[in-house]
Amino acid sequence: MNSSAIGSAPTRIEGPAKLRGVAPYAMEHPQPDPLYGFVIQSTIIRGRIREIDTSVAERMDGVITVLTHHNAPRLAVDDDNELFVLQNAEIAFRGQPIGAVVATSPEVACEAAAQVRVTYDEQPAEVTPGADFYNPEQVSGGFPADTAIGDVDAAMAIAPVTIDHTYTTAMVHNNPMEPHATVAHWSDGTLTLFDSTQGPHVVRAAIAPLFGLAPEQVRVIAPFVGGGFGSKGEPHANIVVTAMAAKLCDGRPVKLPLTRQQLFSLAGYRTPTSQRIRLGAHHDGTLTAIAHDAVAPTSTVKEFAEQTAVVTRVMYSSANRSTSHRFAALDVPVSSWMRAPGHCPGMYAAETAMDELAVALGMDPIALRVHNEPEVDPESGRPFSTRGLVECLRTGAERFGWAERDPAPRSRREGRWLIGSGVAAATYPADTSGGNSARVRYTGDRYEVAIDAMDIGTGTWTSLGQIAADALGVDPDRIELRIGDSDLPEGTVAGGSSGMASWGSAVVAAARAFRDRFGPEPADGAEITVEAPEYPGRENFSTHAFGAHFVEARVNVDTAEIRVPRVVSVFGAGRIINPRLARSQFVGAVTMGLSMALLEQSEFDPRLGAVVNHDLAGYHIPVNADIGDIDVSWIDENDPHLNPMGSKGIGEIGIVGSAAAVGNAIYHATGVRVRHVPVRLDDLL
Numbered sequence: 001m002n003s004s005a006i007g008s009a010p011t012r013i014e015g016p017a018k019l020r021g022v023a024p025y026a027m028e029h030p031q032p033d034p035l036y037g038f039v040i041q042s043t044i045i046r047g048r049i050r051e052i053d054t055s056v057a058e059r060m061d062g063v064i065t066v067l068t069h070h071n072a073p074r075l076a077v078d079d080d081n082e083l084f085v086l087q088n089a090e091i092a093f094r095g096q097p098i099g100a101v102v103a104t105s106p107e108v109a110c111e112a113a114a115q116v117r118v119t120y121d122e123q124p125a126e127v128t129p130g131a132d133f134y135n136p137e138q139v140s141g142g143f144p145a146d147t148a149i150g151d152v153d154a155a156m157a158i159a160p161v162t163i164d165h166t167y168t169t170a171m172v173h174n175n176p177m178e179p180h181a182t183v184a185h186w187s188d189g190t191l192t193l194f195d196s197t198q199g200p201h202v203v204r205a206a207i208a209p210l211f212g213l214a215p216e217q218v219r220v221i222a223p224f225v226g227g228g229f230g231s232k233g234e235p236h237a238n239i240v241v242t243a244m245a246a247k248l249c250d251g252r253p254v255k256l257p258l259t260r261q262q263l264f265s266l267a268g269y270r271t272p273t274s275q276r277i278r279l280g281a282h283h284d285g286t287l288t289a290i291a292h293d294a295v296a297p298t299s300t301v302k303e304f305a306e307q308t309a310v311v312t313r314v315m316y317s318s319a320n321r322s323t324s325h326r327f328a329a330l331d332v333p334v335s336s337w338m339r340a341p342g343h344c345p346g347m348y349a350a351e352t353a354m355d356e357l358a359v360a361l362g363m364d365p366i367a368l369r370v371h372n373e374p375e376v377d378p379e380s381g382r383p384f385s386t387r388g389l390v391e392c393l394r395t396g397a398e399r400f401g402w403a404e405r406d407p408a409p410r411s412r413r414e415g416r417w418l419i420g421s422g423v424a425a426a427t428y429p430a431d432t433s434g435g436n437s438a439r440v441r442y443t444g445d446r447y448e449v450a451i452d453a454m455d456i457g458t459g460t461w462t463s464l465g466q467i468a469a470d471a472l473g474v475d476p477d478r479i480e481l482r483i484g485d486s487d488l489p490e491g492t493v494a495g496g497s498s499g500m501a502s503w504g505s506a507v508v509a510a511a512r513a514f515r516d517r518f519g520p521e522p523a524d525g526a527e528i529t530v531e532a533p534e535y536p537g538r539e540n541f542s543t544h545a546f547g548a549h550f551v552e553a554r555v556n557v558d559t560a561e562i563r564v565p566r567v568v569s570v571f572g573a574g575r576i577i578n579p580r581l582a583r584s585q586f587v588g589a590v591t592m593g594l595s596m597a598l599l600e601q602s603e604f605d606p607r608l609g610a611v612v613n614h615d616l617a618g619y620h621i622p623v624n625a626d627i628g629d630i631d632v633s634w635i636d637e638n639d640p641h642l643n644p645m646g647s648k649g650i651g652e653i654g655i656v657g658s659a660a661a662v663g664n665a666i667y668h669a670t671g672v673r674v675r676h677v678p679v680r681l682d683d684l685l
């Protein structure tokens, strides 16, 4: 493949449009004479609506209609309870949509929603895990729930050095800059949605059957999206409510944004986790036992089985290993993907335990990891396509200045500040999805390359164009990319760090087929659509990205204030398509990891069954002053076994392990081992 465009670092091609405010997010798509919707939510946790009185709201000036379970369109299928809304009087969690107001302005819709009077018959609810845990067959991502090799208990009993601790992570909520929003418009029995989504095809596939439509009768458009972090990877009830509301409004488009507060019950979240990690080792650091047992809640409405322990299946060599997942089904909102679901909380626990083992052994934590590097995937036995962990650890140690570190805790102090450093590893699967197709058309000296790919702020408009330019052997400015529209050939969700690998595979396949058929000088209008083939031999390999984080933490001896002035992260993530955009992705993900380590926590009140800090005043994310120098880089890696680009995914690995590195640095600074995130200053006083 010609490689002039891949690896170069153009700025975002949609940057000027965003700067000028003409790159529309969902709500900003101009509509003739639009109406505005506002979702009404249940104020009990569990029970039934006895009566819903809309009379006051309906009489208000500007109110067009009030949607409830009495007048809502009947949905044609009920295979997804999160989406099967307004069909009956049952309430399954606090914040569940029970109706919507449609009005001529957003202000009137909001005010009228507050005037809808609802009485309920409440039933007892369970919102915190009790004693009942179940064992699913599979966890999210299609992984088996439990795995076991050898005999962990027997190995633990005779291991000279052991670690056995439980680590917990907080409930946290995705907070993309652009809240979830949909514009719905019915015309001649077809439905058009402008939606803030990570996957127009995913939305279409879910919404069409609900309304008894064929997929071609629904069009989902999303050229620009202000972040998602997984919360827009699967459609949520707000889309269904918007389509229903528009259906009652005689062909007038309805715009329905969720408020920031509503995201905390309607847009998914990362569940809290509790994870027991057991490690057994010889005095020389050789691991003889690894066990990772994860417990998490899920919603009674729809199972989301966070795949917390799967990280342990690929990381280190050990003759004895077991992993398990157990869940408590609760009357809580539906949880879902949040950046590196499972891997992120799982690696926090696993890599904190590895640091504890290094301390117990009196061994350098990098040396401990290198010593237990497996030759092949420890569970599947397959060779790794590429595995850059050791190189990332060594490169990062060099960049960070790890060699000067005195391993003793509390060994460094400057004035009123204790200073420590910590390391943790990172891993994330390098996947591609099937079913991706791309179309190449030559028109007026330009190549139109079309696929329903998504740019959620990550840079797809630019980097996918670079892939197309390389594959066609032309300058990137001769590529006319079309993405973000379900009428285009099918592209996978922008999720699982697999978007670029999947879309890129289709674009390369289409470009090659185009050149094969039409040659270097195609006729105007020449066109071809091609589905990406399976990449030959890929299934013979274990395919993952790896990385290493190094963190300097400072803790004030008087106040226990925690600062992180410096992070060094190094990744082995395959060929990097656009270094500028990749750097931005990595820095963002590491920032989100620091946020998980020190700030983010959804305060769930079990009496209310709701998150009480449900806005950006109470739910803390970092600002510039919280973030110091984040030095991200990558090793030279071009994976020949994954896809035609040699790339892996980069969206999620940056958050994986970073919170553990922060906790490990805090331990080194203070001598206090905190086994939960976020770490707060009262944990250290």
Ligand code: MOS
Pocket (backbone or CB within 6 Å): 198, 228, 229, 230, 231, 233, 337, 338, 339, 340, 341, 494, 495, 496, 497, 652
């Ligand atoms: Mo990501 S949580 O797969 O959008």
